[in-house]
Amino acid sequence: MSIAPDRTVVLGHRFATEVPEIALRWQAEAAPDPRLLVLNESLALELGLDASWLRSPDGIGLLVGTALPADAEPVAQGYAGHQFGGWVPRLGDGRALLLGELDVDGSPRDLHLKGSGRTPFARGGDGLAAIGPMLREYLVSEAMHALGIPTTRSLSVVGTGRTVQRETELDGAVLARVAASHLRVGSFQYVAAAGELEVxxxxxxxAISRHYPAAAEADNPYLALLDSVIAAQAGLIAQWMLAGFVHGVMNTDNMTISGETIDYGPCAFMDAFDPKTVFSSIDSWGRYAYGNQPAIAAWNLTRLAEALLGLIDDDQERAIELVTASLQQFPGRYSAAWTAGMRRKLGLSDEVGDAEVQQLSEELLELLEPEQADYTSFFRRLAAGAVEPPFEAWATRWRGMGPDVEAMQRVNPVYIPRNHLVEEALSAATAxxxxxxxxxxxxxxxxxxERPGFERYAEPAPDDFGRCFQTFCGT
Known part of the structure; x- marks a missing residue:
């Protein structure tokens, strides 16, 4: 499907219609001087949107939420959440707006804005966003997509011509992103805390209809929903860990029901391997450190299970028994996904047993940490036969397992959004x-x-970049 410039974009409002209690009708603030900074033309094509029209004044109006189809029903979504472990009963889209759903081959895809202005969920914030953080989300989310990691996608970043006050005055921007949905663990917490069982x-x-339709046929559909989210998140977190990705703010309102990565605030990719790696400026205790991510995911899923108890069984003790059994699946599912991923990263065939792969992988990580080895480049160098002395004994065992080094090059990236390069690009963009x-x-x-002329993009950060690099949420 291709939408010509003179045709109206169709935005459905299924979420707002089916769950109006957590969908607050709202409008984006006007952008004084909108200027398109980046447009994802390949994603636009996938969504059935005409890229040339999106570059027009009317198209840019759609991308900032000020020029919508007449029957559109933009809403700010309500949700709750545990933020750094502390319960906050009312969060919601304080600076975001769900414009509606695009139909892509029969499946709805949310079109959602960040930085479009204050909503009643803003809790004293200005509802705005600056160019730097919105370009960061665009860059990192598209990198995650290229790595095959489930994620929201970025469609555009538009400068608004408005000044945003943070530590200094910054130029404002709106990000348009796309997702299978924006349902979160916090969405269920919000409704469950209100005691609204029918809602x-x-x-x-x-959620079942949109993401896990097979669950509707199960004997206990809501338990099947929980099982499905557990499986999706176990696979997702394993992929984060395999890629060296640190989300930075794994609050329950930032964990999707679909299993997509969402909300790229203080996120970054790890350089030197260290399970204690923290990038977020507000994570002073390391709750969301790289090595803690699987355990935090399990903690968040437990909060989802608690929210679903009333649907799973009328007898609370029986419901607790059922969800406990479901939650106990997470470690095994995560371990299986991580081990399978390490098998691919190390180029090992199915003839090598899972236990051997897991042991070899864990021993490697124990060697990487004290050597402060660059996590991403280590695997590419290993495939090329470049092994430093501290790893030679381990590599001898690995070679004895008959690795396929060509297969390794297909799954181990040369290029990731390295932090010093991201900062360099964002500094230039904001100027x-x-x-x-x-x-x-x-x-x-x-x-x-690997491409000639891009060598610096594969190199670790220079020594003067420092090990105290921090990222910020942008609010």
Missing amino acids: LRRLADH GDMEPFERLLRVITSPYD
Whole structure:
């Protein structure tokens, strides 16, 4: 499907219709001087949107939420959440807006804005966003997509012409992103905490219909929903760990029901391997450190299970028994996904047993940490036969297992959004020069193919970049 410039974009409002209790009708604030900074033309094509029209004034109006189809029903979504372990009963889209759903081959895809202005969920915030953080989300989410990791996608970043006050005055921007949905663990917590069982049932039915239709045929559909989310998140977190990705703010309102990565605030990819790696400026205790991510995911899923108890069985003790059994599946599912991923990263065939792969992988990580080895480049160098002395005994055992080094090159990236390169690109972009951003974007969206002239994009951070690098949420 292709939408010509003179046709109206169709935005469905299934979420707002089916669960109106957590869908607050709202409008985006006007952008004084909108200017398109980056447009994801390949994603636009996938969504059935005409890229040339999106570059027009009307198209840019759609991308900032001020020029919508007449029957659109933009809403701010309500949700709760545990933020750094502390319960917050009312969060919601404080600076975001769900414009509606695009139909893509019969499946709805949310079109959602960040930085579009204050909503009643803003809790004193200004509802705005600056260019740097929105370009960061665009860059990292598209890198994750290129790596095959489930994620929300970025469609555009538009400068608004408005000043945003943070520590200093910054230029404002709106990000348009796309997702299978924006349902979160916090969405279920929000409704469950209000004691609205029938609303919770409709929300769960909406999630099942949208993401896990097979669960509707199960003997206990809501338990099957929980099982499905557990499986999706176990696979997702394993992929984060395999890629060296640190989300940075794994609050329950930032964990999707679909199993997509969402909300790229203080996120980053690890350079030197260290399970204690933390990038978020507000994570002073390391709750969301790289090595803690699987355990935090299990903790978040337990909060989802608690929210679903009333749907799973009328007898609370029986419901607790059932969800406990479901939650106990997470460690095994995660371990299986991680071990399978390490098998691919190390180029090992199915003839090598899972226990051997897991032991070999864990021993490797124990060697990487004290050597402060660069996590990403280590596996590419290993495939090329470059092994430093501290790893030689381990590598001898690995070679004895008959690794396929060509297969390793297909799954171990050359290029990731390295932190020093991201900062360099964002600094230039906020000063008006988008060329470094566009060049870095081209590199990281083709992550596996080594190309001449891009050597610096595969190198670890220079020594003067420092080990105290921090990222910020942008609010």
